[in-house]
Amino acid sequence: MVAFASARLLVTHIPKPKWNTKNLGLRLGADVVGAASSASLVAPVISVIDRSIMENASGRKSVADSIKSSFRDFLRRPQTFLFSKPTALIFLLYGGTYLTANTIDTLSSTVSNKPATTVTAGTAKFAASSAANIGLCIYKDQVFVRMFGPPGLVPRPVPMASYILFALRDCITVFAGFNVSPVLGPWLNEHMRGELRRRVDGVTVAQFVAPAAIQTISTPLHLLGLDLYNRSSGDSRGSVSLRDRWVAVRKNWAVSVAARIGRIVPAYGVGGVVNMKVRRYLMEKLT
Template sequence: MAGPANELRKQWNTKNLGGRLATDFVSAFCAASMVAPVISIIDRSIMENASGRATLSDSLKSSFRNLLLRPQTVLFSKPVALIVMLYGGTYLTANTLDTCTATVKNRPATLVTSGTTKFFASSASNIGLCIYKDAVYVKMFGPATGSPRPVSLPSYALFTLRDCLTIFASFNVPPLLGPVFESKMSNELRKKISGQTMAQFAAPACVQLISTPVHLLGLDIYNRPNGHAGPVSWQDRWTQVRRNWLTSSMARICRIVPAFGVGGTVNAKVRRSLMERLS
């Protein structure tokens, strides 16, 4: 006689579950590998500019020159591997959550969610991986003088806030904003690009104007800790942040477009295409 637990399982969508989980992994890391080199170069330039090691333009020129002339030194480097780990893990978390939700709620395999559960799960994954990445990057590309210091709790807290803003704009806003864009678009424009795709590019980019000063303040606390000469005033820190706000915001927008615009779109489209074959 079938019990309540067996009746519940019959309502789950477990068709090709192993293949669907493999699809989540493949789409996540394909997207992350595609965008990692550019993101790594931009992250390095922002940190070197904030620490005074090199200007933003000089760092970008040097890194892109190496990518062009000696691609193996960039593509197979530790900084790029860290970015693949960061965004591959973030996409994978969002993907597997969608698959688990589709399974338990007996929904199609192509389901994409946009609720608080996805926000907290994606944030936890992204923040944990990004804190590790930032700790390594800031030591590699921070001040050239002296030995690398441990990253302080205030810097970690500011990096966490920065990532929460970006994750919310990247995973939760596009599914909500996409239909709004769609309703305002002409039929001809809809044939060329969907409202969801427009939202996937616009939302993460726009939030960088808010999250960049948070990021810069975290870097400044690491680069200029309170020392024997006395504490660094918040006014002085704000002056430093404001000086780099515009250029760093533009750089982070250029960074976030591949990270959650191109990468997010590639991840979503590859996942949907593979899931449709498994349905």
């Protein structure tokens, strides 16, 4: 009897694990599946929109004409289009960005001993997601800007100023997509009333609205970065003043904002929701 009581006392005093390592390998696999699912879904659409913005800024084609051309290519050679270099680059960009964010959530839930479905919105997630997105997006942009630059222009190195502007643009967008949305969503759920609250998920709304709205601010940075490449002050056309660049940015601002919202909605809206729901579904199966 004494031995039984001692054993029972020993069991009750066994310390609880400090980390949640249950099915950790499978949870990381769920992170990959969620990221790949969302990236596969949005990559073809975003590659078309990104190309149209680049070609419009370089004077090759208007946004509308570029989209029409890409759509014709898709109808004629769908396999070639889906496995093309532009589509692959977009898959790499968003697959890598979402995988980084997912992995941060999994590592956070592991070290803090929280459920596998935990989603964070802190500095670590912003820093890691920004680093992945900026690095991959800058690589994608320097390939795109050479592929779809001004007609007849010999591809040249992308200026450092363009890289800086692209990086700032991506920091703003990532912050809206991964840090503003998780905070804004619960706030919307709390403040929506009646039938609207029953029908609309604030988290989903925030995932669409926050990254899209921020494009009004980030698009001029994008256009200026493109203009610095397309009209280098050191080329045969001579010096380009800041005023001239501002005129070009302002000229293309409205159509480019619309196009970038068109790409952000699938990237951080549709892609974000798909990534979130696929990951949460798989994590719930593993808990």
